[in-house]
Amino acid sequence: MHTDFDRCVRAVQSKDARFDGWFFTAVLTTRIYCRPSCPVVPPKVENMSFYPSAAAAQQAGFRACKRCRPDASPGSPQWNERADLVARAMRLIADGVVDRDGVPGLAARLGYSTRQIERQLLAELGAGPLALARAQRAQTARLLIETSDLPMAEVAFAAGFASIRTFNDTVREVFALSPTELRGRTRGGARPAAPGALSLRLPFRAPLCPDNLFGHLAATAVPGVEEWRDGAYRRTLRLPYGHGIVSLRPTPDHIGCHLSLTDLRDLAGAISRCRRLLDLDADPVAIDELLRTDLELAPLVDKVPGRRVPRTVDADEFAVRAVIGQQVSTAAARTHAGRLVTAHGEPVDDPAGGLTHLFPSTAALADHDPEALAMPRTRRATIGGLIDALAAGDIALGVGSDWDRARAQLTALPGIGPWTVEVIAMRALGDPDAFLPTDLGVRRAAAGLGLPATPGALVRHSARWRPWRAYAVQYLWATDDHPINLLPEG
Incomplete structure (x- = not known):
């Protein structure tokens, strides 16, 4: 979007928060970059320049605005909507892969050369993987400076900087303040009660x-x-x-x-x-605008707009839980998963609540006794096959995975059908166009709205919802009074 100068100018002049994170506005006279919704008076048009990423603006010599804090704006929706190389790379960079494994580690995850990745990121975002990771480190450092009492040396280490000098130089360059000055601006704020x-x-x-x-x-x-x-x-x-x-x-x-x-x-x-x-x-506005073009679906969108797709923090965990939940009630799925957690999960302390374990890793689950699961033998075999494939690395479901390839790998496993594949695609892979035409709740809702209720006809009708069919599913599910659609009390 940053290449459409007139559209960017209109967004800045109207302070349209919808475009925060889509692009960044650099002011040539002040050498500051902002989010489109910055509350200050917009600069003259001739003094505006636009960048596709905070990293690109920083590389061009601009520093972050102290009013709108552009580094803290929502991320670009592109990285969750797309499945191409650049989007997969951005998801991995956000997950910290470059800080942990360097650019070669990022390239290995994606199956491309470092040169190919750097070239494509530079072409689209104006910054390579190192600059993008550096911008993220700066944002992490700011969070730690402002929300913790950690010594600056520990902040630098926790944020991923290789040296105190690099940390100091980066903070000054990005925020036009030293780390100590940045902390001083928020000294009156609340401080954490415990380390970490x-x-x-x-x-x-x-x-x-x-x-x-x-x-x-x-x-x-x-x-x-x-x-x-x-x-x-x-x-x-x-x-x-x-x-x-x-x-x-x-x-x-x-x-x-x-x-x-x-x-x-x-x-x-x-x-x-x-x-x-x-x-x-x-980007709920764009999603809802498209779904409203279907006259049958429009009333659901108008009633409660802005529905999101609940996803996951661990794709492997969700895949295992999805198979456990095949053709059983929500309560039964929770019970079966809870037994796995008790038997194979790593214990944790939670003084503030009732959490007791991490969900078991696939390595830990590979040693589980299938007979311990009170479910049909075929289902136990399916779970075992999935766990073995995940533990061996034969299936990749992480944030940098190829969605089409992951679907094919899942489909090849005995006992995993289209419904399970699409649920995993929707919630674990994050594909916004994942669709569940055979789901009973979807079919019941479709019939109630006068939409086609048979899977084939519903798939054909759903073409008008693309690429947002996973969001259409959320609206269809919301016609039921199941607890999944209700904000819990208390």
Whole structure:
């Protein structure tokens, strides 16, 4: 979008928050870059320049605006909507792969050469993987400076900087303040009660309907791993450097996020996973506008706009849970998954609630006794086959995975049919066009609206909803009074 100068100018002049994260406005006279909705008086048109990423603006010598904090804007929805190389690379960079494994590690995950990845990122985003990762480190550093009392040396290490000097130089360059000055601006704010605990706000594009989003997560919560407590969804997180516990609370203009991490190097990755879980980088206006063009679906969208697709923080975990949940009730699926957690999950301490375990890793589940699962033998065999394939690396479901290839790999496993494949595509892979034409709830809702109710006819009709069919499913499911569609009480 940043190449459409006139459209960008209109967005800046109208302070349209919908485009925050889509592009960044650089002011040639002040050498500051902003989000489109920056509250200050828009600059003259001749003084505007536009960049596709914060990293590109920083590389061009612009520093972040202190008013609108462009580094904290919602992420571009493109990285969750697309499945091409650039989108897959951006999802992996957000998950911290470059900081942990370098650009060669990123290239290995994607199956391309480092030169190919750098060339494509530069062409589309104006910055290579190192610059994009550096911009993320700067954002992580700012969060730690403002929300913790950590010594600056520990902030630098936790944010992923190789040296204190690089940390100091980057903070000054990006924010036009030293780390100490940046902390001084927020000294009056609340401080965390324990080491590794941070409270922050997760922004999103309005509107956002929390009902089905949090209702689904709470209704399907695995005991010990997830819970709804005091108006917040809480769960344990398995992270690259350790583990964590997150509490996510919906509010009208942001998601309140409280993180407790055993290693603060996991901060950026944990935030990325929470945003992905809640689909916070979606563009609900664009999605709802398209779905409203279907006259039968339009009343559902108008009634409660801004529905998101509840996703996951761990794709392998969700795939196992999806197979466990085949043709059983929500309560039965929770019970079966809870037994696996008790038998094979890693214990954790949760002084603030009732969480007890991490969901078992695929390596741990590979040693499970299939007979311990009280379900038909064929289902036990399907779960075992999936776990073995995930543990061996024969199936890749992570944030950088190829959606079409993952679908083919899942389909090749005995006992995994189209419904399970599409549920995994929707919630684990994050494909916004995943569709469930055989799902009973979808078919019942379609029939009630006067839409085709047979799978084949519904697939043909759904072509008008593309590429947002996963969101259409959320609206169709919302016609039922199932707990997944209701924001829990308390």
